[in-house]
Amino acid sequence: MRIKRELSLGLIIDIQEKLFPHMDQYEVLLKRCAILIEGLKVLDIPLLLTEQYPKGLGATVPEISVLYAQKPVIEKIAFSCCDEPALMQHAFLQSRNTVIICGIEAHVCVLQTAIDLLEAGYQVVVVEDCISSRKPEDKRVAVERMRTEGAVISTSESILLELARVAGTEEFKTISRLIK
16 A cells, blocks of 8 residues: 555654653664654645653754744653544544654554554554664564554655655655755
């Protein structure tokens, strides 16, 4: 099944100041997430951003928040984004059936959100090079579980090119520069 841009939205989960520096390979993760977010914006795919208990974990890291530049940021205390009514009632989520996920931590908020979205009938795409956990093993097991539950596992480059569909357009040229 091809993933189509007109049916997709991006979900950026909890990339926050106090937790992010503890993620495995966080510098690479930051770069990949930025590429994904910029590419989704080029393709006019709407984005939603969550923050887990920002009073304790801080705001979204500046490198991501500057790319998001939309309101609102959806605050939550539940691990699954689906337990936050503001997210589930958002117009973007009501008008799209494919959710492209990046964020942290893979084995907690990302995993629980993916499972709940699948149960709610959404097609879930987990961008493997745009998620992480503190321990690589936790991420590995989470990705395996999400795949078993029915999520599509992709990479930032692969999903952006699939959404672009053709070469030769201005969108493709911009995405090509991003992924190089």
